[in-house]
Amino acid sequence: MNKDSEHIDDKLLLHFLLGEASQDEIKQVQEWLELSEKNKKVLDDYEAIWAESGKLTPNPVAVDTSSVWKKMSARIDEFESKKSIKTISLKTKFLKISYSAAAILILFFAIYQLILKPTPTLKIASETEIIKNTLPDGSLIALNSNSTISYPKKFNKNERRIKLEGEAFFDVEHNEEKPFIIEAGDAFIQVLGTKFNVKACENSEIEVIVTEGLVKLYVIDSETLDSASIFLKAGQKGRISTKENRPVYVSENIPDELAWMDYTLIFKDTDLKQTFKLLENHYHVKINVSNKRIFDCRLTTTFTNNSIDDIIEVIVATFEFEYSKENNTYTIKGDGCEKKNN
16 A cells, blocks of 8 residues: 555554564554554554454454455555546545544454354353363463353464453463453453453453563443553553543552462561551451551561461561451551651
């Protein structure tokens, strides 16, 4: 397709959205995006196409995207070169309707869906236990309690797509040709191969914590098809709130938010306020203090497969506290500690 300073190779955009672009290509796309708001709209439309097409049931058939774009571009160029009367450029009209050819591609996918048989779908559901399993591509998952994932018996040639309700940790098998995409509520998480945790409980915020590699977290407005996305690298956390429905970076981190997976709690100079908050969430108990200065005490230790009673015993012994227990509520008593200046 003809190019100028405001246009970019369609194939490059697709590589960028699929996470397959090199650093030089990523830089090229970013520089192109800065040229105009129109270019950003083009990328948003592309992104919407591929996400929306994956939401069709069953999943879209494998399509040689490079060939599709090449043929469509060639046909438009050939048509323009043969025009004998002065008219509005077909490309211009085409771009005004949709820079990303959304209508054509979605229709293309829909037609294929009508003649295909549904792909068999598998489901893994946990109730009170944690389930660990392997997906058809070799990716490993750990599914938290009260969580469910569903996925095709065999992934298609273009992508590996699953749906998640609840919380799960993923160790995705690397495959540059087939991105791994998770649908979690209204959010999408896309990777090529990495390790990360997704928490997407019903009617709550969606959180993604990356422990290795790079993850793209994004949403698509169902009415305007506008998209918003962020990239998360190892050690970063992203969130999509139910109010704003857009991904944002999260600075605060509660220690060992992934403790549910390996039953290990590691505290490194962690104040007891954060410690108790984690214990309350992990063991479903309530911890009160008689003196707020207790929250300023800092704990450095590791617990593995310990009961909440064992952990409370260690904490009170470490700081020479006392405690009482009534049902699932613990009350810690003591003088507390001097607040540490960071």
